[in-house]
Every structure is written in C-alpha cells, then in structure tokens.
Amino acid sequence: MRYTRNLSLLVIAVTVLLAACGNNSGKTLVEGKTNVVTSFYPLYYLASEIGGDNVNVVNLIPAGVEPHDWTPKSQDLTIASKAQLFLYNGAGLEGWTDDFLKGLPKNNGLIAAEMSAGINLIHGNPEDEEEHSDEEHNHDHDLDVDPHTWVSPKSAIIMAGNVKDSLVQADAAHKDEFEANYNELVAKLEALDQEFEAKISAAPHKSIVVSHQAFGYLARDYGLKQIAITGLSPDAEPRAQDLLKVAKFVKSEGIKYIYFEELVSPDLAKTIASETKTKLLVLNPIEGLTPKQEKAGEDYVSLMKQNLQNLLTGLQA
Incomplete structure (x- = not known):
C-alpha cells in the first residue's frame, strides 16, 4: 500500500512539474x-x-x-x-x-x-x-x-x-x-495592426491611465496619450504628489477606467481607482504569460486582441 501511495504522489508531482514547464x-x-x-x-x-x-x-x-x-x-x-x-x-x-x-x-x-x-x-x-x-x-x-x-x-x-x-x-x-x-x-500581425488602427482611430477618447509606463510604443503608433502611475520600471515608487497629479488628470479628463497588469501588483491602480471612483481593467504588456494563460493556450495575438477590447471599453466611456 505504501508503495502504491508513494507512486501516486510521484505521478502527481511529475504532473505538476510538467504543467509548470x-x-x-x-x-x-x-x-x-x-x-x-x-x-x-x-x-x-x-x-x-x-x-x-x-x-x-x-x-x-x-x-x-x-x-x-x-x-x-x-x-x-x-x-x-x-x-x-x-x-x-x-x-x-x-x-x-x-x-x-x-x-x-x-x-x-x-x-x-x-x-x-x-x-x-x-x-x-x-x-x-x-x-x-x-x-x-x-x-x-x-x-x-x-x-x-x-x-x-x-x-x-x-x-x-x-x-x-x-x-x-x-x-x-x-x-x-x-x-x-x-x-x-x-x-496575422498586419491584420492585428489594421484592427488597432481602425478601431482606435474611431474611438471618441484617446487618453489611457496605466499602472506602469509600458505602452509608449502602442500610444505613439495608434494616437493615444499614456499617463502612467509608475515609470518605465514597474517597481518605481511614485511620490504622493505624483499620485495626486494622476488622480487630478483622471477627474479632469473624465477617465472611467484605470488599467493594471497581471504580473505586477495592482495596489497603486486600485488606490487611484478608489480615489477617483473609476473601474479597473487589464491592459497587458505581454512581458510574460501567467500560468493560467499558458494553460488556456493564449498567445501574443490573442492577448493583444483582448487588450484592444479593453482599450476600446475605456476609450468609449
């Protein structure tokens, strides 16, 4: 019995290891x-x-x-x-x-x-x-x-x-x-590019507030204005007055959504959202997949399409 139990545990361990690989x-x-x-x-x-x-x-x-x-x-x-x-x-x-x-x-x-x-x-x-x-x-x-x-x-x-x-x-x-x-x-990438161009150019708003300054190329290439809570490195710590400036911008522009990332703590985005009574949405810089995304078979193109849908939700609001 002990041998069988140990074998079962080994099979489970190997399965978990393979799932992580x-x-x-x-x-x-x-x-x-x-x-x-x-x-x-x-x-x-x-x-x-x-x-x-x-x-x-x-x-x-x-x-x-x-x-x-x-x-x-x-x-x-x-x-x-x-x-x-x-x-x-x-x-x-x-x-x-x-x-x-x-x-x-x-x-x-x-x-x-x-x-x-x-x-x-x-x-x-x-x-x-x-x-x-x-x-x-x-x-x-x-x-x-x-x-x-x-x-x-x-x-x-x-x-x-x-x-x-x-x-x-x-x-x-x-x-x-x-x-x-x-x-x-x-x-596939050109079709994605054309979809971004067509849909973002038709959106009524062009400003996005993001947790980490990771969307500069996206903003430049598709006519968006990126306001970031932290800098190019996601662990940069903004000062209180930086957070106040972002909150002021959100209120003055009528921004309805704050974008956060799945691989970085959403705490700062949550703070701004709470302060400004806005909602949170994911905007993924696709620096890596989460284990859940990997298991679901997501890839760069599918995640960029999700990004576009979330961007359009914020830009329509």
Missing part, C-alpha cells in the same frame, strides 16, 4: 534541431511561430515572472552555451545581457541578436513628461530608453523580421520554411 521553461535542448534561447515570452512566441518544427525554443524567463525582476542563473548560462542562437529584446530591457554574453565560453559559436534593432526607439519619457517626478526618474536608473517595443503590433512586425533573419543565419538549410512561416505570422 510550458514555454519550455524546463529548459531542455534537443539534438538534431536548431536550439534557440529567448530572453522572454514575446521572443519565444515569434521564434516558435517562425521556426516551426525545425527549431527547439527555450525561454529563459518562466511563466508568471515579471522580466524586470528576473536575473539569469548559472544553469541559464550553461543552456545558452550549448545553443545555436540567443535572441534578446535589447533597448535596455535585459540589463543582464552584457555580463551574460561575457560569461559564455569563447568561440562557442552562439549567435546573439538584438530583436529591437530597426525600431525607432522612444528615448526618455514621452510627451507627458511633466506628469513624472525627478524621483521617479531616479528609480528608473538606466532606463533612458523605453524598452517595451513589442507592445505595439507595428514593432512586433519589425521584430518578426529580425527573428526570421537570425534563424536563417543560424540554420540556412531551412530558410524556405522560415520564410513561409514568417509570411504567415506577419499576415
């Missing part, structure tokens, strides 16, 4: 395929879609973890050293990249590529800079560039091209398959 967060390499290591979920999505059956994609940051808070472990360095391709966002998102690449064995053949290349980057705070305090700038440390490129479908299209080019560089034998998969993916 989506996005290949188990971090296993596969012989006979091009092994691609990605720094976070959006790149995992692009590399998986374009690479198809010819690649094995390992995502470093596991489901439910906020990328700003994550740093690599020695096992991540070991995995990358045995892979053929390492894709990272750049633009200051992964502060650990330089040290990580320096820590790899010399001449190991790994191709490392920055996927935000070619995007017109937003430097410093956007036009509503006066909304943010000097103290907040200090909390942002070296984030002089907004790293949240992928949150705009227009940027995601550029990034998909960078991923495809990097895959071809690492595995030229499968160029035709990569091109075909890329064309299929870009058609």
